[in-house]
Amino acid sequence: MQQIKNTEFGGERPLFASHDLQIDNVTIHAGESALKECSNIIAVNCRFEGKYPFWHVNGFIVKNCLFTEGARAALWYSQNLKMTDTKVEAPKMFREMDGLELVNVHLPNAQETLWHCRNVNLKNVHVDNADYLFMHSENITIKDYMQNGNYSFQYCRNVExxxxxxxxxxxxxxxxxxxxxxxxxxxxxxxxxxxxxxxxxxxxxxxxxxxxxxxxxxxxxxxxxxxxxxxxxxxxxxxxxxxxxxxxxxxxxxxxxxxxxxxxxxxxxxxxxxxxxxxxxxxxxxxx
Incomplete structure (x- = not known):
């Protein structure tokens, strides 16, 4: 697996179509689609500031990272994510995803998040400002959860x-x-x-x-x-x-x-x- 450490990227698609890649202590500055069309990605201790960093990604781990408000709509159209010990300040996260696990994650600005997702597991997750959370999602398991936000779980199926x-x-x-x-x-x-x-x-x-x-x-x-x-x-x-x-x-x-x-x-x-x-x-x- 290729490793990239202690560096910064900006602009559009700096790591487009990367596969079998670990990034550690990397900052993604303003720009778009930093890791679009990727697979088998590990991100540790990273900071994401630009829009749409993870679109059309199959298989990725995100650990101890920060998604700032500018990283809106960061994870869409992707499969098989495990996110742990991470803060997500950006809205409109997680759309059209299949296979999503969040553990020890805080989303303080979670409006319009987790739409049209399947096979979702949350543990020790705290969400705020979470209006229209979990629209049209299914096969969801949640434990040890705190939520502040209206109109949640509308049109969801198979939730525990x-x-x-x-x-x-x-x-x-x-x-x-x-x-x-x-x-x-x-x-x-x-x-x-x-x-x-x-x-x-x-x-x-x-x-x-x-x-x-x-x-x-x-x-x-x-x-x-x-x-x-x-x-x-x-x-x-x-x-x-x-x-x-x-x-x-x-x-x-x-x-x-x-x-x-x-x-x-x-x-x-x-x-x-x-x-x-x-x-x-x-x-x-x-x-x-």
């Missing part, structure tokens, strides 16, 4: 999340086959129009959660006081270890909770309109 704190308005819209374990999800309008969303031992906050959902499962979850007007037109099977502030027109299924505030079952309920609302002591609740 463990030990996360997700602060996101409109999270998990139009998703399919998503399971979240032992996590906290804060934000308005959670999980609308989702299919097969499963929440296990999770804490939920935010107005109008979990409406228009199909096949929703909640196991031993807690709902905060601001979770009002929940479950509208949703098919649901839920066990909730707290009070539910208000429920509006669930479509079908069964909800078991410690208590209920307002229960709204009106003329707008959708068929079959037979969702059971139960208490942990076995009693069934009805609206006035």
């Amino acid at each position: 999340i463990h030990n996360a704190v997700i602060n996101s308005k409109d999270a998990f819209w139009n998703t399919e086959n998503v399971t979240v374990y032992d996590s906290e999800i804060n934000g308005e309008y959670l999980g609308w129009h989702s299919k097969n969303l499963r929440l296990v031992n999770c804490k939920i906050s935010g107005t109008q959660p979990l409406c228009y959902a199909h096949g929703l499962i909640m196991e031993d979850c807690v709902m905060a006081d601001d979770c009002d007007l929940a479950f509208e037109y949703t098919s649901v099977h839920a066990t909730i270890k707290s009070a539910v502030h208000s429920v509006k027109n669930p479509r079908t299924g069964c909800i078991t909770a410690e208590s209920y505030g307002q229960i709204i079952l009106d003329e707008h309920i959708k068929a079959p309109g037979d969702c059971e609302l139960k208490l942990w002591d076995g009693l069934t609740c009805f609206s006035d």
